[in-house]
């Protein structure tokens with residue numbers, strides 16, 4: 001176990017390779033993954049529904065959540081400044097990182113200056129975003145993930161595949177095998193056995209680690225407090241046992257006041273896992289003070305931009321910064337539930353990932369992510385802060401068109417569509433032509449095999465054939481028939 | 496009441512019997528409809544693919560075609576959703592079109608919505624002695640808020656046994672061009688839907704959008720399952736015939 005957990009994750013994340021379509025195809029072949037993901041997402045979304053219903057007034061809570069996040073993000077500069085001042089007032093340090101490389105450099109520097117050899121981490125998507133573990137490992141610092149899910153995927157050398165359940169794609173047998181390979185003896189697949197092994201491994205590490213690295217669910221501006229929602233208790237140990245604690249904070253994860261936290265504390269755990277509250281809600285304000293028994297000697301907050309500030313003031317996309325990373329949109333997404341997180345090929349999976357990744361890293365490489373959606377809107381419906389993800393997905397597709405990140409053939413096809421459908425007469429002529437072209441392929445009003453871009457459809461489905469006569473062509477006869485046989489209802493004239 | 500039918504391109508060209516059924520049901524309710532011939536398509540396929548300019552040109556045909564109508568009724572929750580949710584912002588650039596778009600959004604109804612909300616009719620006297628389940632279209636559900644109306648209409652049909660579809664509100668995997676861009680994924684999604692449909696033991700699967708029905712029906716038939724798929728309007732029209740109306 002001692003060596004195997006040090007494996008670099010991103011280098012092993014072969015999942016990111018290829019196009020979206022290729023990654024999706026690969027995931028669809030993986031029955032273990034699909035069963036595991038469907039099982040857990042089903043449970044999570046069911047629990048969420050129950051928890052929301054039990055709270056009551058869910059829509060009002062959502063609206064309040066949206067307002068708080070929208071207000072915070074609209075005045076982010078002010079709240080960020082207030083937060084920074086308050087952290088410093090309590091004796092903490094704040095560092096700003098413009099991008100991933102800077103964030104990694106900052107943390108590596110802090111670790112090396114302090115002679116850190118072992119760092120323990122609790123869950124942090126921001127650290128995943130910047131690939132912090134790779135940077136630290138390269139600098140000779142051993143990093144151990146202490147969140148059970150993160151621990152599992154670190155052993156597997158994989159990136160997380162869900163925002164709150166990073167190892168959602170692994171089943172118990174796979175986890176047991178990983179733990180056995182890491183030195184576990186006689187493990188069974190039940191929770192006490194698996195969790196017991198991880199706990200025993202991690203306990204010693206907590207006591208010897210020189211550095212604790214955590215994420216941050218919310219940063220409270222008025223008090224300079226870092227808030228963590230956790231279930232395993234590892235977060236508390238990471239943030240209190242080692243001498244130094246580094247918080248990885250996405251620059252938008254602020255809340256103005258503790259009163260706002262109350263609203264979020266109602267929304268986040270319910271949306272994430274269906275819990276009324278997580279087992280631990282930790283509020284950390286500054287490092288250990290005089291006379292206090294525990295807590296780190298030093299507290300550093302690394303505030304990461306990495307593309308976020310580009311979205312501020314952009315009316316098309318600013319809403320994405322409202323996200324509180326609850327994962328609810330993943331659990332309800334029919335795409336995510338079929339293919340899991342790695343198919344997205346980005347650190348942030350699911351609908352939020354399909355929106356966030358192309359915004360944080362714009363470019364042709366991430367341009368296919370917004371098509372990983374049927375635009376059903378289930379994500380928006382589930383989102384506790386009402387981010388219109390389905391609209392943002394369409395806007396990103398528009399951006400692809402504007403920036404030339406679509407295939408010329410597709411552009412041509414939509415030009416042809418526009419030409420055809422802009423004029424009713426032309427539309428009818430083209431359709432008559434199409435009807436003539438389909439003759440010979442039609443069987444019982446259907447096509448079993450269609451040409452061109454429709455091939456993907458008929459690979460698994462019957463396609464309807466164009467009707468012999470369109471409704472417009474049938475209409476005059478139908479209208480005449482109805483005129484002769486006026487409506488049966490007496491009150492026809494009153495209508 | 497000047498009521499105009501927005502047939503949608505899909506129904507006009509592939510499923511004319513759905514529009515015909517709608518006209519017959521509305522006639523049975525004492526409502527005469529007009530069918531403006533200048534309409535083509537709402538432009539949603541282009542819009543959802545990111546081609547907003549193209550969608551605007553196509554959508555303009557509807558603004559013109561329905562400028563004089565008092566009510567517009569359509570057999571598609573998705574196209575009505577496009578008109579409600581997208582049109583008001585799509586045409587923002589031009590004051591005249593923008594006004595027309597706003598007006599169109601205010602008077603456009605999905606078929607079941609129109610029956611219940613405008614006509615206030617939920618019992619048509621239809622007879623349809625079969626076991627029926629219902630899949631709500633995502634856009635009808637989430638962009639328009641059509642939730643209770645279709646089920647209410649079904650439950651009033653004589654002899655009809657309504658069976659709730661498990662996970663009914665999950666997408667069937669159609670998504671327009673989504674089904675063409677990622678066909679294997681779309682198929683995995685529709686397969687889950689098919690499993691749920693079969694679990695109901697229903698003879699007939701009903702929805703309010705031909706996009707969804709074309710997808711679910713196409714898969715059901717390819718797999719050889721004899722479940723009949725029908726638009727709500729088709730079921731009601733057939734039910735009226737059976738009821739002797």
Ligand code: SF4
Pocket residue numbers: 163271322323324325326327328329330352379382383384385386387389
């Ligand atoms: S987009 Fe909404 S639902 Fe998805 S993770 Fe963020 S807050 Fe949660």
